[in-house]
Amino acid sequence: MRWKNRPDGSNWGDFGPDDELGRLNLLTPEKVLQGVAEVRDGRSFCLSLPLDFPGGNALNRFRHPPRRFTSGRAGKVNYNFPLHQVNPDFTDVVCDDAVLLYTQYSTQWDALAHVGGMFDADGDGKPEPLYYNGWRAGVDVLGPEGHEDALEGVRAERLGIEKMAETAVSGRAVLIDLERHIGRERVLVGFEQLKQIMQADGVVVEPGDMVCLYTGFADVVLEMNREPDAHTLENSCAVLDGRDPALLQWVTDSGLSVLIADNYAVEAYPARQASGCCAALPLHEHCLFKLGIHLGELWYLTELAQHLRVAGRNRFMLTAPPLRLPGAVGSPVSPVALV
Template sequence: MRWKHRPPGSNWGDFGADDEVGRLNMLTPEKVLQGVAEVHEGRSFCLSLPLDYPGGNALNKLRHPPRRFTSGRAATPNCNFPLQRLNPQFTDVVSDDAVLLFTQYSTQWDALAHVGGLFDADGDGVAEPLYYNGWRAGEDILGPRGSEDALEGVEAKRLGIDKMAETAVSGRAVMIDLEKHCGHARELIDHARLQSIMQADGIEVESGDMVCLYTGFADVVLGMQREPDAHTLENSCAVLDGRDAALLQWITDSGLSVLIADNYAVEAYPARPGTADHCCAALPLHEHCLFKLGIHLGELWYLTDLAHYLRANNRSRFMLTAPPLRLPGAVGSPVSPVALV
């Protein structure tokens, strides 16, 4: 056993000692069928931003836009290349390309290997860096050994995004329309405010549902035409208050399988200050979801068209299919989700 004690409020071990997908275990065949039952018109919605948005790196200084390039045939780029140059009988013209992509730059999934925590799981009095279900930093999630191999990046031998991809991430989803009630004003959403919005719109979240939060943030991002202004983004749209203990408890009790938003981090970042006498996570909702409960987080999704459709039709539920790239060892992934109604 990798741990003797699990963090308070966590579900470590509930899905098995070696589990790597957390609450995705709750996306059962029954949840898929419930999702299929929400398809009435056969309409589909793309829930991804163009992957070169937001543009620049105002949201996160460590993440940069995709860089596209092509390979070459000797000194000739492999773009609009007539194969007749290789054989006079060929009539084909071909183009190939490649991309250098930061996996969490735009519409994305966070893997469970993305955020861990310091916790004394073996009871020796010393907190060690761990990830969901007790998988260990330095053993199960590896990084570069030194500056000379920094380009090798992270290798999640456990909890990688490929584990999420293997589940296919399909089932019933529920939209909570915060923008309808808050507009584009910056507002910290605590448990009481969230419940009042859900009650006003008749929204119920059941065990295994995938929950989406429409805030309008992606609309603001798109309006900036790849030239984002950090101050504007920091002061736009509703966002969950990750410091609110009642909100975190609702996430636990609701049984939701994944949590998705159209904003940068799902929760407010930076978070409200913690208490002066208590060490706390900089990203409390990330800690609660990724580290304690095994709930994958989706960020910077494009939910506008779907949210407006659901609003106009007095609906909140839909079918969602959203597998990440099956990229072994990655701690995040771009995603092109599809909603069906």
């Protein structure tokens, strides 16, 4: 056993000692069939931003837009390349792409290896860096050795995003329309306000449901046309209050399988100040580290939300596998909603 103690409020071990899926285990065949039952109109919605949005790095200085390029071929660029230049009998013209991509720049999933915590799992009085279900930094999630900027060997041997991809991430989803009630005002949403909004709209979250929060933030991003203003983004649209213990308890009790938003981090970042030692991202800690709940960020939910408003609905079928990229701690995603 990798641990003797598990964090308070966690579910470590509940899905098995070597589990790497967390609450994705709740996306059962029955939950998929519940999702299929929500497909009534034959409409589909792309829930991804263009992956070169938000543009620049005002939202996160460590992440940059995709850089597209191509390789060489026969001494020329392999784009609009006539194959008769290598064989006079060929009539084809070909293009090949390559891309340098930050996996969490735009519409994305967080892998469970994205955020861990310092915790004394051995009971020896010394906290060590751990991830969901007690998988260990330096053993199961490998960082650079030697030079601090070295990239060789940086890899999630456990909890990588490919584990999520292998499940296909399909089932019933529920949309909570915060923008409808709050508009684009910057508001920290705690449990009481969330509960009131859900009751007003008849939203019920059952175990295994994938929960999406529409705030309007992605609309603000799109309106800036790849030239984001940091001050505007920091003061726009609703975010969950990760410091609210009642909200975190709701995440636990609801049984939701994944938590998704159209904003930057689902929760407020930076979070409200707290006294004493605490997580900078308390909702990330609660979801990724303690409960094994993958987080989706910067999704595009506008057209889906508008359709559901008119139809008086809040449930739909969602399919949203990440890239099956072994060892990655996040991934772009092009989710599809069916209604």
